[in-house]
Amino acid sequence: MDGSLVPVVATGCEDFMARFRRRKVVLVAGGAGFVGSHLCETLISEGHSVVCLDNLQTGRIQNISALQAHPQFRFIEQDILDRLNWQGPLDEIYNLACPASPPLYQRDPIHTFRTCTEGVLNLLGLAKATGARILQASTSEVYGDPEITLQHEGYRGCVNTVGPRACYDEGKRAAETLFWEFGTHMGVEVRIARIFNTYGPRMSPEDGRVVSNFIVQALTGADITIYGDGMQTRSFCYVDDLVAGLKALMASETSDPVNLGNPGEFTMRELADMVLRQTDSRSRLVQCPLPVDDPRQRRPDISRAAARLGWAPTVPLEEGIARTIRHFAGELQVSDPCEALLHHV
Amino acid sequence: MDGSLVPVVATGCEDFMARFRRRKVVLVAGGAGFVGSHLCETLISEGHSVVCLDNLQTGRIQNISALQAHPQFRFIEQDILDRLNWQGPLDEIYNLACPASPPLYQRDPIHTFRTCTEGVLNLLGLAKATGARILQASTSEVYGDPEITLQHEGYRGCVNTVGPRACYDEGKRAAETLFWEFGTHMGVEVRIARIFNTYGPRMSPEDGRVVSNFIVQALTGADITIYGDGMQTRSFCYVDDLVAGLKALMASETSDPVNLGNPGEFTMRELADMVLRQTDSRSRLVQCPLPVDDPRQRRPDISRAAARLGWAPTVPLEEGIARTIRHFAGELQVSDPCEALLHHV
Numbered sequence: 189m190d191g192s193l194v195p196v197v198a199t200g201c202e203d204f205m206a207r208f209r210r211r212k213v214v215l216v217a218g219g220a221g222f223v224g225s226h227l228c229e230t231l232i233s234e235g236h237s238v239v240c241l242d243n244l245q246t247g248r249i250q251n252i253s254a255l256q257a258h259p260q261f262r263f264i265e266q267d268i269l270d271r272l273n274w275q276g277p278l279d280e281i282y283n284l285a286c287p288a289s290p291p292l293y294q295r296d297p298i299h300t301f302r303t304c305t306e307g308v309l310n311l312l313g314l315a316k317a318t319g320a321r322i323l324q325a326s327t328s329e330v331y332g333d334p335e336i337t338l339q340h341e342g343y344r345g346c347v348n349t350v351g352p353r354a355c356y357d358e359g360k361r362a363a364e365t366l367f368w369e370f371g372t373h374m375g376v377e378v379r380i381a382r383i384f385n386t387y388g389p390r391m392s393p394e395d396g397r398v399v400s401n402f403i404v405q406a407l408t409g410a411d412i413t414i415y416g417d418g419m420q421t422r423s424f425c426y427v428d429d430l431v432a433g434l435k436a437l438m439a440s441e442t443s444d445p446v447n448l449g450n451p452g453e454f455t456m457r458e459l460a461d462m463v464l465r466q467t468d469s470r471s472r473l474v475q476c477p478l479p480v481d482d483p484r485q486r487r488p489d490i491s492r493a494a495a496r497l498g499w500a501p502t503v504p505l506e507e508g509i510a511r512t513i514r515h516f517a518g519e520l521q522v523s524d525p526c527e528a529l530l531h532h533v
Numbered sequence: 534m535d536g537s538l539v540p541v542v543a544t545g546c547e548d549f550m551a552r553f554r555r556r557k558v559v560l561v562a563g564g565a566g567f568v569g570s571h572l573c574e575t576l577i578s579e580g581h582s583v584v585c586l587d588n589l590q591t592g593r594i595q596n597i598s599a600l601q602a603h604p605q606f607r608f609i610e611q612d613i614l615d616r617l618n619w620q621g622p623l624d625e626i627y628n629l630a631c632p633a634s635p636p637l638y639q640r641d642p643i644h645t646f647r648t649c650t651e652g653v654l655n656l657l658g659l660a661k662a663t664g665a666r667i668l669q670a671s672t673s674e675v676y677g678d679p680e681i682t683l684q685h686e687g688y689r690g691c692v693n694t695v696g697p698r699a700c701y702d703e704g705k706r707a708a709e710t711l712f713w714e715f716g717t718h719m720g721v722e723v724r725i726a727r728i729f730n731t732y733g734p735r736m737s738p739e740d741g742r743v744v745s746n747f748i749v750q751a752l753t754g755a756d757i758t759i760y761g762d763g764m765q766t767r768s769f770c771y772v773d774d775l776v777a778g779l780k781a782l783m784a785s786e787t788s789d790p791v792n793l794g795n796p797g798e799f800t801m802r803e804l805a806d807m808v809l810r811q812t813d814s815r816s817r818l819v820q821c822p823l824p825v826d827d828p829r830q831r832r833p834d835i836s837r838a839a840a841r842l843g844w845a846p847t848v849p850l851e852e853g854i855a856r857t858i859r860h861f862a863g864e865l866q867v868s869d870p871c872e873a874l875l876h877h878v
Contacts, residue, residue: 297718301707305650305707306650309643344691344692345689346689347706348689349690349710350725354710358703361694361703361706365700365704368696368699369699380695444695
């Protein structure tokens, strides 16, 4: 006898016990957001207990409405800047709490910044107190407007400290620093995911990100707004792929930052054409001025994720866009572009 | 009559009145530090009222002992992280509060980071409440380990977010962001000085910066420790030049970051040789491993300071080093290297 717990259940229940033993208590901060709600759903489907914390600043209660009745799911409406009173064990914390699109994070830039610093310190303190492993949703924005075409984790970025994107970019950089400190000097198991552009069902139609913008514009027959000449590129990762990457990173032994994204590269014009084609929309393309500090290119080098997590995205853009259009069509309650035009008055 | 105050004093007192009218109330956070104490002294000598705030974490009371009896000078021992209760008018705030050398800012990295963020937010809030103009002592460290030989203010830097220098580098970058936000969106008059290596009397002998290290080692006959091959370069600005630059920036209409430093470039070996020669020391040079993320080169492009402030440093290194050696000789109470060797047992 080695002193470990011996199952008292009869033979044949091993599967149940194994599942019971790996059931975890997981805190998802920002769990009512676009990515957070998908993560909560996946964790619940795997049998874990999930506490979803969200201040509903940009998260939406409808994103988690299907989970609310689940006995293993609990929602707490709270800002991570407020003191967290945690009772009981806690195995993992995913911190996805922060507005992620420029129009939203620029609404209250000081709050955005404090969310990434004081809020992060609160969660790191909770991780230290409970022994939980903690993952930070960092971002490709820590690379700013990159000078290299494929961004690897060793690249130190090109971020303007004094500009309208800095409250988010520098906040997220600072959060990585705080994670590094707690990981290196305070014995906390930290994980840092640098998340590139992600899309999929439950993106907010109003958050101003390009995929949701284009789809909503195409479905409602509104003009499709392209910033600048539309030749700037982005790489888009479908949300299911990202959630798989976040879980793989959490389960790994890697405390270094890890890029999670899809290296497939598309110009804004290519994306607009794809959306127009799939929605059979009659929307026109119109050009708007490029915002200040808008990056010309973003494309993840995911060799570290491949090597250390065995992870790579699997959903092609064509397919992911189709799924996302179906979602938005349902949310907007439109079935075809002609009807959409009527709705758009 | 235009309603403005009319002097009631007799003709001949205009000079006095002019001086009275431009007498300001100035808060110097970190005023007991190396640079801060020189700034306090200059401001007092110009007739201003100075409140010096310092938590004495790295600032030293002896730095301001000569000022303590002055009726226009007041010292408050306080951390800028604590709530500031300010009564009465306030014209200017200089924020120099933060440990500035790696061994000191790495002692409590989270406190260092919070000083640069939550502490800075406290001071910016005070500036907003009082209408004071506020200057942030930023740093060449926001450029990290630069890829360009002469760093101008548009250069976005090469900073590692996950390393031992990040608590300071990213903290200082974050402080610039907070200054920009308050300047752009909250009507606060902000000034941002990116300060390069500064040296002079009252550097702490223990803070581990290269000039004080070399001088103390040479004066006490200890080995002179050179990190790496000693061919990395630095640019050194004498403290009087820096103080003049800070005042010129505060008086200017420039809310953009401005480099303040001396572009004269010297290798660590050249500096060591100069110190050895001037102290007539018998200390030996010994090599130590280069610390993680130690920048290979730092040299300011000061064309913006020249154009907008009409400022340039005037004290040659040879001269500044001589003055600094005299100061340290006094502080260490040594008059010649032979005596120093006895003291160093």
